[in-house]
Amino acid sequence: MELDLPLIWAGIIGLAVILYVVLDGFDLGCGILFPFAKEERDRDQMMNSVAPFWDGNETWLILGGGGLWVAFPAAYAIIMPALYVPVIVMLLALIFRGVAFEFRWVAKPNHQAWDLAFWLGSTVAAFAQGVILGGMLHGIRTEDNAFAGGAFDWLSPFAIMCGLGVVAGYALLGATWLHMRVSGPLERRSADWARPLLLAMLAFILVVSVWTPLQYDRIAERWFSWPNLLYLSPVPVLTVVLAAVIWVGLDRRNAAAPFLGSVGLFILSFAGLAISNFPYLVPPDITIWDAAAAPASQMFLLVAVVILLPVVLGYTVFVYYTFRGRIGPGEGYH
Amino acid sequence: MELDPLILARVQFAFTISFHIIFPAFTIGLSAWIATLLGISLWTGDPHYRDLAQFWTKIFAVSFAMGVVSGIVLTYQFGTNWSAFSLAAGNVIGPLIGLEVLTAFFLEASFLGIMLFGRDRVSPQLHFASAVLVAIGTAISAFWILSANSWMQYPAGHEVRDGIAYPVDWWQIIFSPTFHWRFVHMLIAAYITTGFVVLAVGARFWLKGKHLIEAETMMKMALGILVVLTPVQAVVGDFHGLNTLEHQPAKIAGMEAHWDGNHPAPLVLFAIPDEEAEMNRFELAIPKLGSLILKHDLNATFPGLKQFAPEDRPPVLPIFISFRVMVGIGLVMIALSVIGAFKWWRGHLFRPGWLMQIFAWTWPLGFIAVLAGWITTEIGRQPWVATGLMRTEDALSPVGGVAVLVSLVLFVLVYAVIFVSGGYYINRLLEKGPVRHIPKEDLRPTRPMAAAKDAGRIALSAGE
Known part of the structure; x- marks a missing residue:
């Protein structure tokens, strides 16, 4: 049987993106929530809870971007110039929040600037990622397989809303992560943060679910034609179930349920967007097969991925296992 | 505009x-x-x-x-x-x-x-x-x-x-x-760069009379590796240069500001290359030494810039200068490493004096050399982004x-x-x-034994 390499690669990149979104999502989320924790001790605790992981988490972003280049160079060469502004903004924001992890500790007691850098960097990076998502969903104007639009084509109310939605979503991941991983007063407060964020995230999911089929016929047809409607109906039902799991989990002070429920919400949202847009990599023109790299290149790296990705996942789990357990106030690894 | x-x-x-x-x-x-x-x-x-x-x-x-x-x-x-x-x-x-x-x-x-x-x-x-x-x-x-x-x-x-x-x-x-020599050259460069930072920090501590045991360890370990790696790097660099001459002759011609390929190349010590006039101004050069270095033969010739069409030449002035900066620092690094190792062998490394003062300021050397080397090789690749395949001007995004x-x-x-x-x-x-560390078996004070052990250890170490 002939392997459908572009399809496999779309799956791998999808996996890298969802792992990135969930993993860096919770540590960016902790940054977004920084101003809500007024005490220095709470902020230390928030940062300590993600300090051993953030670097590995962010590496999935490189695998996502690098993987896109490897497997779909034509899409990479269209998306990056088209989303130039939000991509650059995201990178600059990630620089600030990344160095803040180290600088903040060394700068103490004069670390207020790096508190700000951590918060702003995390928030702006999340917002820019949402705008990138919105820009891609909206579609990119191409001619002869090259970007043929202007520098601000991506800018639309829809993209801005996606940006806000991702900020809320990451903050939800961050709050539920803290709920699972810290002890003391911060645990209680993280539950208070999580509830409105869950509502915001649900509102965002609802708006996207209504907005995109109304604006794009291909998406409406995908979801509302028979029998797709039947096959796809578990997606909204599961969304409601997961929201309930998070809410009840917070009420009952269950450690893991709210976080796992939030992760589930992200996976479902991602699946929903994939269903809406498949097989387009750059809507409305370029499919995964149009943008695919040479089969020899896709095959070469596929072999490497099959061997190496399980190893990477293995030691990622090991690192999370090593730093398991709750962090109390005033505790840390420094 | x-x-x-x-x-x-x-x-x-x-x-x-x-x-x-x-x-x-x-x-x-x-x-x-x-x-x-x-x-x-x-x-x-x-x-x-x-x-x-x-x-x-x-x-x-x-x-x-x-x-x-x-x-x-x-x-x-x-x-x-x-x-x-x-x-x-x-x-x-x-x-x-x-x-x-x-x-x-x-x-x-x-x-x-x-x-x-x-x-x-x-x-x-x-x-x-x-x-x-x-x-x-x-x-x-x-x-x-x-x-x-x-x-x-x-x-x-x-x-x-x-x-x-x-x-x-x-x-x-x-x-x-061109991979093998470039990789070895860069890896050694990285180890040398760190070596000089460690050496310099050791010398700084030593001069201030702080952390003396650590300072001596740092300086000895750094000098031990530097005295081996800096001369090796010169040899590796030479092979890297020969390899570049074979595969990217225009880059070498630019680095050496070598215009006329019909005669053995001099080693140009100083010059202001003039790309318009296709010659060097204010040149100070040792005849035939360039050919000796690059061909290991005083009378051999290798291509000069004039043998390449003007649109296929790299910018000459920047790589001519950056290459000299890199080599010059390399020679200084070899000298410092050898002198330091010699003094160590004679047993008077750890004495105040000019060498210790210089060591304390050697930390930027590696960084400058690495940057100069990369400037040379990357500008030297011009006008190509991938040699022979695509010119830099054709590589741009539609932005x-x-x-x-x-x-x-x-x-x-x-x-x-x-x-x-x-x-x-x-x-x-x-x-x-450096600060003395008191190890903790477990960070969670919810385990009373761990907290008790810590308290005991602190008490013991205080009594040391």
Whole structure:
């Protein structure tokens, strides 16, 4: 049987993106929530809870971007110039929040600037990622397989809303992560943060679910034609179930349920967007097969991925296992 | 005014990659140094080595963070500014970058967590193993990125159809003809760079009369490796030069400001190359020595710049100067290493005096040499982005000059803030010096035994 390499690669990149979104999502989320924790001790605790992981988490972003280049160079060469502004903004924001992890500790007691850098960097990076998502969903104007639009084509109310939605979503991941991983007063407060964020995230999911089929016929047809409607109906039902799991989990002070429920919400949202847009990599023109790299290149790296990705996942789990357990106030690894 | 996106994109890449390379050049060697210290500490049980490792780990953490965040920018910049190149070379170079992520980045980033924060959570053996894995990860990363760069310098193992490169032989692509020497040259450069930083910090402590045991350990270990590596680097550099002459003769002609290929080349010590007039002004040169160095024969000839069409020549002045800066610093580094090692052998290294004062200021040498070397090889590759395959001017994305200018200005501003702050904090960590660590078996005070053990240990160590 002939392997459908572009399809496999779309799956791998999808996996890298969802792992990135969930993993860096919770540590960016902790940054977004920084101003809500007024005490220095709470902020230390928030940062300590993600300090051993953030670097590995962010590496999935490189695998996502690098993987896109490897497997779909034509899409990479269209998306990056088209989303130039939000991509650059995201990178600059990630620089600030990344160095803040180290600088903040060394700068103490004069670390207020790096508190700000951590918060702003995390928030702006999340917002820019949402705008990138919105820009891609909206579609990119191409001619002869090259970007043929202007520098601000991506800018639309829809993209801005996606940006806000991702900020809320990451903050939800961050709050539920803290709920699972810290002890003391911060645990209680993280539950208070999580509830409105869950509502915001649900509102965002609802708006996207209504907005995109109304604006794009291909998406409406995908979801509302028979029998797709039947096959796809578990997606909204599961969304409601997961929201309930998070809410009840917070009420009952269950450690893991709210976080796992939030992760589930992200996976479902991602699946929903994939269903809406498949097989387009750059809507409305370029499919995964149009943008695919040479089969020899896709095959070469596929072999490497099959061997190496399980190893990477293995030691990622090991690192999370090593730093398991709750962090109390005033505790840390420094 | 019309903004030229090409020159702006080139400046942006030059700026962001120059900023980035400073950190890998340091952290490749630093991780190996920390792993070595942890290994010795494990072997001998001497706490000084462990404290020294901990001290350098803090500096490593700050440097590595700056390297990571400035590196992500580069992965994306291929697409934002150089999408035509990404498309033309993506089939070939893309997988090399992909392999770098899979074999190196994850390894470094994951075990970095254990290296930085795991000391009290894992066994000393596993902590040591994590440091070794991080060190290996940084070297693997250098392997892949230099493989990709070498392919751009001299592409091999591919075929071109409709302006797009397709892979034919992966072995030839990964181990392209200029790769071997370039990789060895860069790896040694990274270890030398770290060596001089460690030497300089040791000398600083020693001159201040602080942390004397650690200072002597640092200086001895640094000099021990430098006295071996700096001369080896000169030999490797020579082979790298011969290899460049074979595969990129125009680059060598530019580096040597060698115009006329019909006569044996002199070694030009000083000149202002004039590209309009195709000659050197104010030249000070030793006849035939250039041919001796590059052909190992006084009377041999090699191509001069005039043998290449003007549009195929690299810019001469910048690489002529940067190459001389690199070699000049290299010679200074050899001299300092040999003198230091000699004094150590004679037993009067640790005396106040001019040598100690100089050592305290040697920390920037490696960085400047690495930057000068990369400027030489990258500008020397011009006018090609991938030699013979695509010219730099054809590699650009369809983006406007304003977008590239604004992002360039932002990168300069942000990097300036990061660089100044990072330098300030690293200096602050250096001023503080190594501190004695009291190990904790468990961070969670909910386990009373652990807290009791800690209290006991603190009481004991106070009585020491």
